[in-house]
Amino acid sequence: MFACAGCGTELTAPVSRITLPVHTHHGGWEELHPALMEPAAYAVDPRPTGPPWRSWEEVGEELAARQDVYAPAYFVSFGARNRIVIAPGDSRSMALIPEKCEGYCRGVDGRAGPNLACEGCGRAVATRVDDCGSWQTVWLEPEAVVRCPSGLPAVPPPGWDDLERAEHRVPPVEPDGSWSRRWEAAVGVALAHLVVATGGSPVTLPDGPVAELLGHAVALYLPVGPGGRSVGLAGPGTGTPRPRPDVLLVPRHPLTGAAWRPPGDDGAVVPLDSGIWAYFVHPGETSPMPATGVLPPGVLRDDYPLPSFPWYPLTPHEWAFEHTLIGLPAVRSLRMRGYGNQGA
Incomplete structure (x- = not known):
């Protein structure tokens, strides 16, 4: 699980690491989406994500490459690397920061930075995203949280x-x-x-x-x-x-x-x-049809749609x-x- 680096308040349920889903940042425009992550799982994004953003013209090719952007893009992220994503249902002891809850039309999109604060000390620790076109997520800031053992037995990894x-x-x-x-x-x-x-x-x-x-x-x-x-x-x-x-x-x-x-x-x-x-x-x-033979007498046919x-x-x-x-x-x-x- 993860806890607040400032006061030690537990911020998540017990979670195990999986790979970052390839569709993490890519949803359908103006559509509400379900949770990105399965329960009891977390993933880490190694690339910089989120604000602040700077234009390609301002950044230049060499500096953009340091941010893992190797071709011209409208904007280059200078947000944190290794942000941790969990399902919203696995979050604990966090409260929304009202002045940071901006979004497009149906929710919050994290454009103003972390919008969740630790209930123990008030420190900004994570970002809730639930706006249209985005998968439902909570992103923990890597510098604001620490990993701690849950005490539960390890789950066998998928093979x-x-x-x-x-x-x-x-x-x-x-x-x-x-x-x-x-x-x-x-x-x-x-x-x-x-x-x-x-x-x-x-x-x-x-x-x-x-x-x-x-x-x-x-x-x-x-x-x-x-x-x-x-x-x-x-x-x-x-x-x-x-x-x-x-x-x-x-x-x-x-x-x-x-x-x-x-x-x-x-x-x-x-x-x-x-x-x-x-x-x-x-x-x-x-196919719902049997490979050979016919249905037994008295059995009505019930094809799949x-x-x-x-x-x-x-x-x-x-x-x-x-x-x-x-x-x-x-x-x-x-x-x-x-x-x-x-x-x-």
Whole structure:
């Protein structure tokens, strides 16, 4: 758990660390979102986030690179690194600071800095974000809190085998028929890595779900067609296609964030949100009909409803793509400049 660095008041429930979700900063505009984090979990963002912000023209390329921004962006964050994010339900003993509760239209967005104070000493310790377009979060300031043991037994960390659990898969379509916001963000992040891995070259996608779901999104940023660099799907339990494609789409570990790699393989890989990767590899039941035979006498047929299909193809979250790309050092090469000059 985390406690106030000033007075020791416990500020969170017991939490265990997982990797920062790739969709953390990327939501749907003017939509209310659920909590980003699962209960009893926390993650750390290594990049500077939040205010104060400075323009690219004011900062310059060298100073921006120190802030992990390697291509022109509208604004560069000079906020704290290693801010800690938890689910709002895991926060304890904190009160809103009324004069810091600015937002866009439906809540607070943290634009004025920390807006939660420790109830023990009044010190500003965290930022509550719940405005439209943002996932519900509480961000603990790294200099204002300290870690302390909860006294509870450690929970076994998730492993690669957990990716096969049905509840780990993230469907691409929401119940209302729209594309999953998590998918839109995750695809944007993966595409930034794919652009770097291929150097902007044409690509060839594998037949099946990858081409069906990602073909439109990839074509927005890379030429797609015969003769391009081959892309394939690989990961734990599935092995590696033979011959090995030029680039492998692999899962990010749900605990460490490390990209899966085949043993002894140092070829190009593109990390993908493990929940999205798991859906590609283990889509689950696709038909309610029995493979053979007929229903027993007297049993009425009860088909599942047809799955929802959005009326437009899956489009990556533009800010997720740009935010990820400008944070990759390879974007500084002249060959990659054209992908990083739109601003963020």
